[in-house]
Amino acid sequence: xxxxxxxxxxxxxxxxxxxxxxxxxxxxxxxxxxxxxxxxxxxxxxxxxxxxxxxxxxxxxxxxxxxxxxxxxxxxxxxxxxxxxxxxxxxxxxxxxxxxxxxxxxxxxxxxxxxxxxxxxxxxxxxxxxxxxxxxxxxxxxxxxxxxxxxxxxxxxxxxxxxxxxxxxxxxxxxxxxxxxxxxxxxxxxxxxxxxxxxxxxxxxxxxxxxxxxxxxxxxxxxxxxxxxxxxxxxxx
Amino acid sequence: xxxxxxxxxxxxxxxxxxxxxxxxxxxxxxxxxxxxxxxxxxxxxxxxxxxxxxxxxxxxxxxxxxxxxxxxxxxxxxxxxxxxxxxxxxxxxxxxxxxxxxxxxxxxxxxxxxxxxxxxxxxxxxxxxxxxxxxxxxxxxxxxxxxxxxxxxxxxxxxxxxxxxxxxxxxxxxxxxxxxxxxxxxxxxxxxxxxxxxxxxxxxxxxxxxxxxxxxxxxxxxxxxxxxxxxxxxxxxxxxxxxxxxxxxxxxxxxxxxxxxxxxxxxxxxxxxxxxxxxxxxxxxxxxxxxxxxxxxxxxxxxxxxxxxxxxxxxxxxxxxxxxxxxxxxxxxxxxxx
Numbered sequence: 001x002x003x004x005x006x007x008x009x010x011x012x013x014x015x016x017x018x019x020x021x022x023x024x025x026x027x028x029x030x031x032x033x034x035x036x037x038x039x040x041x042x043x044x045x046x047x048x049x050x051x052x053x054x055x056x057x058x059x060x061x062x063x064x065x066x067x068x069x070x071x072x073x074x075x076x077x078x079x080x081x082x083x084x085x086x087x088x089x090x091x092x093x094x095x096x097x098x099x100x101x102x103x104x105x106x107x108x109x110x111x112x113x114x115x116x117x118x119x120x121x122x123x124x125x126x127x128x129x130x131x132x133x134x135x136x137x138x139x140x141x142x143x144x145x146x147x148x149x150x151x152x153x154x155x156x157x158x159x160x161x162x163x164x165x166x167x168x169x170x171x172x173x174x175x176x177x178x179x180x181x182x183x184x185x186x187x188x189x190x191x192x193x194x195x196x197x198x199x200x201x202x203x204x205x206x207x208x209x210x211x212x213x214x215x216x217x218x219x220x221x222x223x224x225x226x227x228x229x230x231x232x233x234x235x236x237x
Numbered sequence: 238x239x240x241x242x243x244x245x246x247x248x249x250x251x252x253x254x255x256x257x258x259x260x261x262x263x264x265x266x267x268x269x270x271x272x273x274x275x276x277x278x279x280x281x282x283x284x285x286x287x288x289x290x291x292x293x294x295x296x297x298x299x300x301x302x303x304x305x306x307x308x309x310x311x312x313x314x315x316x317x318x319x320x321x322x323x324x325x326x327x328x329x330x331x332x333x334x335x336x337x338x339x340x341x342x343x344x345x346x347x348x349x350x351x352x353x354x355x356x357x358x359x360x361x362x363x364x365x366x367x368x369x370x371x372x373x374x375x376x377x378x379x380x381x382x383x384x385x386x387x388x389x390x391x392x393x394x395x396x397x398x399x400x401x402x403x404x405x406x407x408x409x410x411x412x413x414x415x416x417x418x419x420x421x422x423x424x425x426x427x428x429x430x431x432x433x434x435x436x437x438x439x440x441x442x443x444x445x446x447x448x449x450x451x452x453x454x455x456x457x458x459x460x461x462x463x464x465x466x467x468x469x470x471x472x473x474x475x476x477x478x479x480x481x482x483x484x485x486x487x488x489x490x491x492x493x494x495x496x497x498x499x500x501x502x503x504x505x506x507x508x509x510x511x512x513x514x515x516x517x518x519x520x521x522x523x524x525x526x527x528x529x530x531x532x533x534x535x536x537x538x539x540x541x542x543x544x545x546x547x548x549x550x551x552x553x554x555x556x557x558x559x560x561x562x563x564x565x566x567x568x569x570x571x572x573x574x575x
Contacts, residue, residue, distance in 0.1 A: 131387070133410045
């Protein structure tokens with residue numbers, strides 16, 4: 001990576017994505033947008049950034065697509081072996097620490113921020129944030145990616161402890177949707193994954209069904225529909 | 238019989254040749270030598286020359302035409318690399334630092350030989366003071382990500398063994414790694430089961446060695462640490478920086494604390510401070526940092542360590558004061574100024 005001594009160490013690298021993970025009373029909900037960009041071009045407008053590691057642990061990936069994919073592949077491989085040896089499902093803490101090991105020991109080469117979320121029978125639902133550098137922090141909720149800059153204030157105000165599953169899901173969708181509204185590197189659909197004692201549920205919120213925020217307008221098939229709907233002679237002066 | 242001295246490793250490489258026109262096969266015996274004699278002492282390694290050339294990946298060069306000195310020189314270079322790796326494996330605990338990254342080549346890469354990292358998630362100042370019964374330390378709970386205050390519940394004060402307390406500023410992931418090293422240190426100390434336990438002075442020295450040796454490899458742990466404790470009635474307070482600079486003093490601070498807190502402490506610190514006076518003094522410093530350090534957050538912990546034991550307070554916040562006439566009307570008489 002090309003970094004010289006004059007690089008501004010105060011400027012965090014922006015990562016094209018919005019990822020979110022929240023705990024609720026009973027489990028966790030992970031959410032992400034679906035845009036993968038290479039520079040200004042949207043390489044994939046429907047990517048799936050929420051990746052499975054085991055039956056009960058999923059991760060949200062942000063930053064370099066290649067780096068986050070290879071990290072998740074290695075951790076999935078290690079967790080698989082660990083599960084066989086352990087004889088029972090791996091805990092979220094173990095999964096998170098494996099991610100941390102890779103992130104920390106290769107900190108000079110990797111550029112990926114990861115949110116690990118899952119449910120195990122010992123600790124219940126847990127979220128671990130692993131930002132650039134390989135710090136591991138267990139949090140009641142975590143946000144990451146370039147779009148997360150726009151969500152610090154939102155979560156400061158909207159987050160509550162002990163939400164229900166429905167409240168938490170709505171919060172996640174609202175958050176990712178708000179970030180998509182302002183972050184050029186985030187867009188597409190909102191995907192969520194809910195993990196609890198009963199199992200895993202995936203949800204899909206297409207871009208055109210997300211709420212409209214400030215200065216956004218309703219979508220139409222064509223101008224003609226608008227013109228025909230209002231009155232017969234619309235475009236007269 | 239040809240000999241070559243390897244200056245860096247103080248070796249004597251003796252090569253014996255079985256002459257052959259087609260192939261140069263020989264056995265290189267690397268020996269240790271304490272004095273300048275051509276008589277090799279006990280051999281350490283016996284390496285077949287062919288494998289050395291494999292390492293070198295020399296192509297089908299006519300070695301004979303190049304001459305023996307080339308042969309010996311190239312072997313010297315390879316042996317140097319081979320042995321320096323061996324030596325670092327024998328260096329005990331510091332090899333753990335180096336080779337913990339090589340424990341599984343899958344978990345880490347030997348890619349960079351010239352690392353100097355950049356900090357990502359950082360903690361700001363830590364302040365420590367000696368007081369009548371022991372040591373008091375304060376640090377806020379912020380983890381900054383550049384100019385964003387990203388995390389507000391990072392515990393930067395931690396217990397180390399029975400007698401010590403560590404506070405860290407700088408990169409949080411490196412602090413987490415240091416805590417793992419200290420865990421192992423204390424574990425091995427306990428395993429001796431000899432009734433003795435590492436005191437703050439020893440832990441401080443250990444940390445100093447770790448930080449300095451990492452700095453020498455251009456691969457620092459990006460932290461400034463404060464280490465304090467009491468053992469057998471003796472109070473100890475020291476600090477270590479990321480380049481291995483270390484101090485022992487009655488009051489220490491890291492980062493901004495050096496500029497904002499130390500001057501206050503120089504005026505107001507006394508040997509016989511009570512716990513209440515010490516806490517008030519630390520809070521005065523922390524409030525000042527809160528006003529003037531951009532990366533400070535208003536949530537802090539104060540830790541106390543005495544001969545009896547260690548307590549780290551629950552997180553709490555400080556009141557701040559803004560109700561000054563000059564603050565309400567700062568530009569009276571000079572409109573447009575600030």
